[in-house]
Amino acid sequence: MEKLNYNFYKRDAVTVAQELLGKTLVRVWDDASVSRYTITETEAYFGEEDQACHASKGRTKRTEIMYASGGHVYVYLIYGMYWLLNVVTGNEKHPEAVLIRGLDEVIGSGKVGRILKIDKSFYGEHLLYSPRIWIEDAPLETSFHALPRIGIDYAGEEWRNKAWRFTLHSHKGQ
DNA sequence: TGCACGATCTCG
């Protein structure tokens, strides 16, 4: 299938998070071998007003890429040991991103980063131009669960309770 | 310049 294009990523994070379910994440390794995974769990982070979004602290060196156009890669180190993979969505100057939480049977954002061997060097790459990571189209999945996001209890009630975590119906969420 | 903490996971 074809790579997802700019029009796919430039929509809002909640829509993109839902529609990424079932899509194919492609990873090309250093030895040119290729792995393909089905995206099974995602989470949406939307704008500076979303207290759970890193961009709620404003534009900083870390959140800078979220202010770029959709399709860029946002990665960051959590707990000093796990690189989490995010896809920037929306238009320029409005920070939004989708966290990839599950691939096939591998559920957990930290585990996803590990099996994909994600590190700091992926920060700012673009899913339309990177030679080692992109996402390809697949039939739209319309059957999924919408659940609260994980690990963001510090956010205010309104944001803490948003059901912005999405899991493919055929897979179990955490 | 220092410090507390985090979009986590594994082991015991």
Added chain:
DNA sequence: GAGATCGTGCAT
């Protein structure tokens, strides 16, 4: 239930 492990944001 605790430890691993470190970049970031904010206080000092």
